[in-house]
Amino acid sequence: MSKILMVRNMNRVQQKKIIKENRKKRVGRVFIGLLSFFFLIALLYIGLEIVDETNRSMMSMGDSSFLSYSRLDEKNLEVVFCGDRYLVNVEKVDKLAANIKEKTQYGITSIKRFADEKGKLVVELVEGVFNSKPR
Numbered sequence: 001m002s003k004i005l006m007v008r009n010m011n012r013v014q015q016k017k018i019i020k021e022n023r024k025k026r027v028g029r030v031f032i033g034l035l036s037f038f039f040l041i042a043l044l045y046i047g048l049e050i051v052d053e054t055n056r057s058m059m060s061m062g063d064s065s066f067l068s069y070s071r072l073d074e075k076n077l078e079v080v081f082c083g084d085r086y087l088v089n090v091e092k093v094d095k096l097a098a099n100i101k102e103k104t105q106y107g108i109t110s111i112k113r114f115a116d117e118k119g120k121l122v123v124e125l126v127e128g129v130f131n132s133k134p135r
Contacts, residue, residue: 074090077089
C-alpha cells in the first residue's frame with residue numbers, strides 16, 4: 001500500500017523512470033529465462049550423449065550411437081537416432097526444401113500484394129472522406 005501512495009506522490013519524470021526500469025527488468029527476466037532454457041536443453045543433449053557413450057564402452061558395443069549420420073553415396077544418407085537406422089534420400093529432401101521455399105515465397109508475395117492493394121483502397125477512402133465538401 002505504501003508503494004502505491006509513493007507512486008501517486010511522484011512527479012511524471014519519476015513515474016516514467018520507474019516504468020522504464022520495470023520494463024528493463026521484465027525484458028531481462030525473459031532473456032534470462034530463454035537463455036536458461038537453451039542451456040538446459042544443451043545439458044540434456046550432452047548428458048544423453050555421455051550416458052550413451054559410457055554404456056556402449058562398458059558393453060563393448062561398436063555399433064551406432066545416440067545420434068549420428070554418415071553419407072553412403074551421392075544420393076543417400078544414413079541417419080542413426082536412438083539405435084535405429086534411417087535411410088534418407090538427399091535429392092528428395094532437397095526437392096522438398098525447394099518446394100517449401102517456393103510456397104513460402106509465393107505466400108509472402110501474395111500477402112504483400114494484398115496489403116498494398118487494400119492499403120491503396122483505404123487511402124483513397126480516407127482521402128475521399130476528408131476531401132468531400134460538407135453539405
